[in-house]
Amino acid sequence: MQKLRLRYTKRGPLRFASHRDLARALERALRRAEVPMAFSAGFSPHPKISYMGAAPTGAASEAEYFEIGLSARRDPEQVRAALDASLPPGIDVLECVEALEGSGSLADRLDATRWRIDLPGVDADELSAAVQELLAREVVLVAKRTKNGLRDVDARAAVVRAAVAVEAGCAILHVVVRQLTPTVRPDDVMAALAAVADLRPPLPIRAVREAQGRLDDSGEVADPLGPDRAVRSCCQEERAQV
């Protein structure tokens, strides 16, 4: 079974799609694109697909990932193009690489997110002050709705880095968040800023997940498909030598 790993986006109005909406859309697009999916055995066969680390409903993303198993080998780039053409604009398939055996699971490489959060109507200096206050704290608990009811989560522990910028007059928060359980999302970061500095945006925020991957030593988010790509290009070189 050939295993492919894909990166796709959630842009524009489709940021309002939930992870279940996206799963349905992807599965139907795979059928329309006639990708030869491998199916689980048993009474009720399901296509072999794993989704990981879905961005919350309402947040846009440039870096969503999923993995599929194929019953016949296909060129990853052709699968990417065919799938992309079958999906509505806004769900764009940006990359597709073949998973190399022994390179480990993709889910393990997705332990942090770099968010860009646009805060229309918020003063950049006020935001900077709030961010400094947050970073200065050891622990900032925020109430979070989980499967088991309301629960206090330490939002500060998840925040690796945070910086403020201004673009076209709008304050922007760039923040790298570690993926813990339960996940700390942009809303939780905002709740933390409200808790430490009473920062309350007058308008809805707009969050975009810019990157997802393993946190490297410098606090950057590394490309999660890198290991697959690296091994493959090395294999290709070997083949070239032969």
Added chain:
Amino acid sequence: MTVDSLYPQLEPLLAQVQKPIQYVGGELNAQVKPWDDVAVHWALMYPDAYEVGLPNQGLMILYEVLNERPDALAERTYAVWPDLAGLMREHGVGQFTVDAHRPVRDFDLLGVSFATELGYTNLLEALDLAGVPLHAVDRDETHPVVVAGGHAAFNPEPVADFVDCAVLGDGEQVVGDITDVVAAWKAEGRPGGRVELLARLARVDGVYVPRFYAVSYAADGTIAEVLRTRDDVPARVGKRTVMDLDEWPYPKQPLVPLAESVHERMSVEIFRGCTRGCRFCQAGMITRPVRERTITGIGSMVDAGLKATGYEEVGLLSLSSADHSEIGQLATELADRYEGTNTGLSLPSTRVDAFNVTLANELSRNGRRSGLTFAPEGGSERIRRVINKTVSKEDLVRTVTTAYANGWRQVKLYFMCGLPTETDADVLEIAELAVEVIRAGREASGTKDIRCTVSIGGFVPKPHTPFQWAGQASAETIDSRLKLLREAINSDRRIGRSIGLRYHDGKPGVIEGLLSRGDRRVGTVIERVWRDGGHFDGWSEHFSYERWATAAAEELAAFGLDLAWFTTRERTEHEVLPWDHLDSGLDKEWLWEDWQDAISEDEVGDCRWTGCYDCGVCPTMGTEIQIGPTGRSLLPLTVVR
């Protein structure tokens, strides 16, 4: 005139509501055409939540038929949930279409498809959100023409004050005729204003314009007469019928939503109309005669639809799909074609007398084997003769047992309660039947791991059926019979635990009854209920019987009438019914005879097989039965495995 998208104002609101994806459009196969490129703009509404409305076949068909015209565009709009409706009012955002988020207020026409009467309050909510006056008489030529369609439009009198037109029958052709009229009137510079446009529309075959018909009432509250107020509109309005469905292979590009909907499959209508003659069934009465799609026509629709959608299940829709003259061959050849692709086929429900294991096996060959559903409707053989859905108890038990013996574990049985002439004993026989089915099923399958779900609802008499004269059973009657049934099923736990009972209380049915057989006076009740906060009446968490009952008591008192007068009262033979001036083709004398036959438990056959019994439809409408078999087969396709 340029019309701007409301999306920039809407977007910040969407971040604050439940399931925002339902409002953003962008579904696969959705279309957005430039506003200024066309003469006529249609907003098509399904007056319920998006998840219910999106899969609606009727709306999908008209959307595509209209968008294929170079001079028209069609966009869709659905009922907005209260969380967003509140924000829209607060921020001054009007009812919008999901395709290009254009304001409904700016369209030339608002077509509303009423599959059920419970959508009426949602129409009022949408009109109000759109900024369109609720009452048709208060609109001017800048407002959209509100057109009602769907089965409930065969008695549009309760909403006569709120709609400008109602369209009877199949929509494929009449929407084109309406578009032509609107285009011509606009091109001529809108002569005579809105009234002239409506008068022109009233002359289109199948279009009823309530304001041109005056209703007068007798002292006893019944209708004295319904008279047209202009002589250039028809005295009676007849329904439209599309002949040769193969020429109308819609939807060609079914819409595929991102949001979850109530039907996660694509559907192909394999025939329209039904002449089984079930006396409770309005759909079967008003959609005659039977017109089949051919096996090859269906085959190409399935192929094109699957390619366009990526669905893994195809529903073969109709009012009684196993009755298609080529159903066996169709199931086998489709199963052959999609062998190895995990593409399942399904029928909505199967008549007991049309079921066979071979067919059921072929339908589930490539997909998942789901449960089987049968609809005996009546609990006893006697009541099944009354409703003309005759099947013996032995046949019923044998059929269901056969299903269990062949590996099905779950069988659903649909029944109705409160049918004309029904007694407690008729309903209690449902329990006996279910017990026998489980007992025989356990024996035949050799396992106790089988289930039978009895689903039962209150019967609501509908216009244009033999039961249109019947007194509806009261909510108390329904509730007491359902209680007896529940006790009977639970009396033997060893069997009863394999039987599930799903039912609704009798109260919502009473309100549906009021709206089904009501006249124009009921409009005041609908408006009052909406003003009191009523909408989404098809949803138990939003429906309030008390709100409806209070509104009905207070508003109908002005006419000396009450809820019971419209529901539990039996009508007499010559009473003028509110829908008598709307012609489904059924001869009123024939309907009355069939009603008398029902009371005396006499059955009538199916005209497809036993010959014509003069219901009146074909000669009145100039139509004929169109059935196969055609003798053709499906050509094999190259399917990627």
